[in-house]
Amino acid sequence: MFLQGIFPPITTPFYSDGRVYLKKLEHNVERYSKTPVAGIVVLGSTGEAIMLSDEERREVLKTAREACAPHKVLIAGTGAESAVETLKLTEYAADLGYDAALVRTPHFYRPQMQAANLLAFYRTVADRSPIPVLIYSVPVFTKYDVPSELVIELAEHPNIIGIKESGGDAEKIRQMAQDTRHVKRSATVTETFAAVTPRMLRAAEPVSSNGGELIPVGALAGIGTEHVGTNAPAKPALSDRPPGGNRMGPVERSSASSSSIQVIGNTKTRQKEVGFQILAGAAQRLLPSLEAGAVGAVLAFASPAPTACYEIYAAWKEGDAELARLKQERISNSATRVGAELGIPALKYAADLNGYYGGTPRLPLLPLTAEQKAQVEQLMTDIRN
Numbered sequence: 212m213f214l215q216g217i218f219p220p221i222t223t224p225f226y227s228d229g230r231v232y233l234k235k236l237e238h239n240v241e242r243y244s245k246t247p248v249a250g251i252v253v254l255g256s257t258g259e260a261i262m263l264s265d266e267e268r269r270e271v272l273k274t275a276r277e278a279c280a281p282h283k284v285l286i287a288g289t290g291a292e293s294a295v296e297t298l299k300l301t302e303y304a305a306d307l308g309y310d311a312a313l314v315r316t317p318h319f320y321r322p323q324m325q326a327a328n329l330l331a332f333y334r335t336v337a338d339r340s341p342i343p344v345l346i347y348s349v350p351v352f353t354k355y356d357v358p359s360e361l362v363i364e365l366a367e368h369p370n371i372i373g374i375k376e377s378g379g380d381a382e383k384i385r386q387m388a389q390d391t392r393h394v395k396r397s398a399t400v401t402e403t404f405a406a407v408t409p410r411m412l413r414a415a416e417p418v419s420s421n422g423g424e425l426i427p428v429g430a431l432a433g434i435g436t437e438h439v440g441t442n443a444p445a446k447p448a449l450s451d452r453p454p455g456g457n458r459m460g461p462v463e464r465s466s467a468s469s470s471s472i473q474v475i476g477n478t479k480t481r482q483k484e485v486g487f488q489i490l491a492g493a494a495q496r497l498l499p500s501l502e503a504g505a506v507g508a509v510l511a512f513a514s515p516a517p518t519a520c521y522e523i524y525a526a527w528k529e530g531d532a533e534l535a536r537l538k539q540e541r542i543s544n545s546a547t548r549v550g551a552e553l554g555i556p557a558l559k560y561a562a563d564l565n566g567y568y569g570g571t572p573r574l575p576l577l578p579l580t581a582e583q584k585a586q587v588e589q590l591m592t593d594i595r596n
Contacts, residue, residue: 212310212343213398213406214373214488215506216249217521218286219513220257222559223271224568231267233274235568240278242567246517246596247525249406249507250284251275252313256349257511257558260288262573269303276307281410286509290315290347294335305341308410312336313345313375313509318353326361337370346374349492351551359386366391366487373506377492381503384489388504391487400483402472407480415476494520494546498539501527512546515561515569518596545590553579557587564588565596 221243224235243251253275254260254268263271272287279285287304289312291297301312314336317324337344346365350356356378365371366387376384399407473480491500494512497520501508513520519542526535549557556579559569564587571578579587 212284212372212408213400213404213483213485214249214284214311214345214490215406217247217507217513217517217524218250218252218284218490218509219243219248219517219520220252220255220288220509220511221275222514222555222562222567222569223254223258223260223263224570225573227571229573231263231270232568232570233270235570236271236274237278239562239567240275241280243517244278244280244283247521248283248513248517250286250310251279252286252288252509253309254288255313255347255509256288256315256352257514257555258288259555259573259576262576265300268300272300272304272307272309276309279410281408281414282405284311284406284408285309285410286311286313286345288313288315288347290317292317292319294332297336298339301336301340301342301344309342310406310408311343311345311372312340313347315347315349316353316355316357318355321353321355324355326358329357329361330364333365333371334368337368340370343372344370345372345490347377348374349377351377359383359390362387363390366394369396372396373488373490375490375492375509376500376505377509379491379493379496379500381496381499384491384500384505385503387487387489394487396485397482398485399475399480402479402481404483407475407478412476412478415478494550495543497523498527498535501535510546510550511558512542512550514558515549515565515567515591516542516545516594516596519594542594545594548590549587553583553587557583560584560587561591564591565594 221239224232226232240251253272260268276285287309289297289300289304291300297314304312316329317332333346346357346362348357362374401407471481489505491497491505491508492510494510497508497510507524510520523535523538526538549561555572555576559572560579562569
């Protein structure tokens with residue numbers, strides 16, 4: 212799966228009595244679908260996933276999936292303290308049509324979370340997951356910072372396609388990017404090199420039955436064609452996986468006039484070589500992270516301000532260093548205060564200011580005070596999305 216760009220980890224709306232407000236979640240996802248972000252992350256840290264019951268998490272995943280535009284990449288936060296529980300939610304997300312799973316590091320038994328434990332955990336999840344896996348390192352919450360050496364070793368697994376690195380350390384990103392440079396995979400993209408999702412192809416008009424070939428949708432993410440280096444075996448096709456895999460079924464592929472272009476449904480696609488994909492997690496450090504080797508970002512501050520964050524990425528992608536610097540300076544103070552310091556209550560209030568539904572967080576998180584609201588209003592004055 213091609214993961215370049217900005218991915219807001221969306222908030223979970225609640226009624227005043229604490230119930231999940233699914234209609235407002237639907238409204239938010241539809242609005243994000245109209246922004247230039249590459250996709251959205253559901254049940255990340257910003258989504259208060261740890262505050263939800265298993266039933267609520269499933270309801271949130273289902274509602275977001277149904278409301279999201281087909282061309283936006285959907286990433287599900289499925290991490291739990293055990294591999295068993297992680298896989299249960301990952302398989303549910305895969306059945307809904309999510310494109311990748313974001314799996315945070317287990318941390319409750321932190322003294323025992325040594326390299327061998329984390330290697331076994333992620334390899335077990337990746338071996339059995341029907342969708343690609345992203346490592347999620349968020350030391351501000353877990354108090355566990357995944358060592359770069361461990362990430363580099365896990366990058367060899369064909370179903371571990373990247374990491375969300377939330378520590379904000381550009382030097383660590385640089386080292387991971389450099390030491391995973393040998394990892395080579397193939398992802399299906401559009402003619403203009405945007406991600407292709409199975410939902411996008413299923414929504415497309417079917418081609419005529421003039422000799423079309425049926426292929427598993429999983430192949431769009433490189434399954435069966437991914438490799439590490441030059442001698443690693445290809446990843447098994449979905450049909451060879453154990454029960455619980457992707458059940459989305461095949462799509463029809465027509466012949467294409469060019470060897471580099473294939474037509475799936477009515478969508479022209481091509482294959483793009485991608486490496487181990489590093490996504491930054493700190494908006495106030497986005498530009499340095501991109502310059503160090505990140506290919507995109509999952510940013511809490513993109514939840515209330517997706518376009519402002521995207522503008523940094525777009526300027527960097529176009530090679531306009533000065534514009535990227537100016538766009539970064541525009542949000543740095545706000546991202547630090549609203550996202551990193553005041554946290555979820557402030558992100559939700561900032562979302563309210565920008566046309567999304569934020570509302571209140573769940574206890575033990577408290578709503579902002581009047582003074583804090585005034586600070587957020589001032590910080591978000593020129594950041595409207």
